[in-house]
Amino acid sequence: MKFRNTAAAAAALIFGATTAAHAATLDDVKRKGEVACVVSTSLAGFAAPDASGRYTGFDVDFCRAVAAAVLGDPNKVKFVPATTKNRFTVLNSGEGDILFRNTTETMSRDADLKLSFLPVNYYDGQGFLIRKSAGIKSATELGGASVCIQTGTTTELNLADFMRTNGIKYDPVPVETNEEALTNYEGGRCDVYTTDASGIAATRTGLDNPSAHVILPEIISKEPLAGAVRHGDDQWADIGKWVVNALINAEELGITQRNVKSKARKSGDNPKVNRLLGTEGGMGAMVGLDDKWAVRAISAVGNYGEIFERHIGKKTPLGLERGLNALWKDGGILYAAPIR
């Protein structure tokens, strides 16, 4: 059971070698020859095993980018699937080195749960999925409804707040995974499923008849989804942070999976490109890597836009618009710090 996982991770805190937490994660990862990346158990488009059992998805590609930058091989990732409930324990106990798991950055998770968040890789908000036949037009009409929520999420807290401020009585039905939510929602145990809008788009693809369901107009929260590492290892946090920034900057600079190798061959006349691709500036060494770190990451998974379109964009079953997640110069709020 998931409870056992939590217990096991707690036990790791007790028994785990006391030195592990002090050691530089980078050295650890190099010694192990793989990056242990905490991902969702299964969420279409974000992190789910494909037909051949290989993990694929938006979050997964960020794991692979880090592995490519650090170890030179996007396949040197050990995926550690975690529920919403045990993900932080799994990370903090050292079972995972880094986390990309539809996780909202919040103050308490940073300061109290001791996670260092990487730059936001998906700006999201909480939405509601409901059957068309319920005839509901707004989330304020949900009085008396049974609502499926994943435990250990910002979702359940937002929902409690939203229902309270609107004076709505409801029946919360806590579930552990997205799959369990789907079973309960389809079986009619809940009238409504609420989670991040991206998660709803993903869940909808798994429904028998997606068009029989609607997404209510309300988005009741801010959910900046970001990767994270444990507190206490700044170098490792920097690596995660700049890999994400590199992928976003690559899109901004027109560097793609296809052209990155040729652009990296010799320095061109755009110093921004040169610094990112390591033909000048010696940026990689600043985080303990070599100059080609970003080249490897980009050739492994492409730039941010390519990752987005490949897994969750318009042409995928999820069909998500870039929206807020477009680059700042295209009307979104994606704005990565410069590499200099």
Added chain:
Amino acid sequence: MSEAAHAAMARRNPLARLWNDKESRQVIIQIISFVLIFAFFFMMVRNAVINLEAIGKDISLKFLWQPSSYDINQSLIEYSSRSSHFRAMIVGILNTLLVAVFGIALATILGFLLGISRLSKNWIINKMAYVYIEYVRNVPVLLHILLVHGMIINLLPLPRASLTIGDGAFLNNRGFFVPKPDFEPLFLAVAALFLGGVAFAFWFRKYARMVQDQSGKHYPVFWICLAAVAGVPLLAYFVLGAPITWEIPELQGFNYKGGMVLRPEFIALWLALSIYTAAFIGEIVRAGISAVDWGQNEAASALGITRGRTLHLVVIPQALRIIVPPLTSQYLNLTKNSSLAIAIGYMDIVATIGGISLNQTGREMECMALVLALYLVFSLLISAFMNWYNRRIKLVER
């Protein structure tokens, strides 16, 4: 080494002498074990503190007084998302106790029926009980829980098509909705009569035994007690014009409103735990009754004691002494198994303080310690009660 060589060595070396002496050796072993165990726990705690410190976390229970910020769907006390984590824990404790008490009651009844059926001379009843026990015992309890829950969710109708039972109870896949009693002042009289009846029943049992000891006269104690405890209050209830009004659940919007509800998660957990534990209790009861020598039955019937009273006065008291100790461990198992509630989202101790609170606050050490301590306390309480009961039904030598 020969005995003589041993003895010679012992004479020379005082330490060896201590070791060779049986009593002092035991003391030494105990001291060593104690030190090792203590060192082990010390190391564990130290390790945990250091590991937590490395990521900048301390150990503190202050979070218990912060607002929990989450809703709980089943609560026996007043609770909202503004209540503290501590209160959420109490809600969880009460929910665990609720399902444990209901589970123990149902499992005991079912278990005794099964045990008696297993001893039945009726072939069909006997074999049905046998098949039930063998099937249920060999399927993990978690599967029972998921199965019952799955059946409730998928086989029962949605609220709009609820099954109506009698005049105001409704069954659908959101739960079992029953009328809620609203007590009028006159009801106090009925309650008082009931309490009086209970007190009378206690006194009367003693009195009847005394009369029987002295004169051999035998009262129908059971029927008189039943009349006092149930009959009189029931009569009064109707004479006073049924001073309870019932709030009937009503379909409104998504679901039934008003009345009381047994949620599917509670029903599933309760039934699954009872069904599962009853199979074990059945075997215990069968073994306990079989263990009473058949000669006792014959002796009783030779004395002209009826079959029913033989069971009641001769067989059951002796069987109970065999049944109670293993029964205790079944009660403990049921209580601990209730923590599997998490699989279907029943909000027990593990789901509240050991689940959502733990996750939202990141206090895994503190929350896990609390959960462990709570289960330990429950187990010790159940054991203590059953030990007390066991002592009470011990054979009293006259």
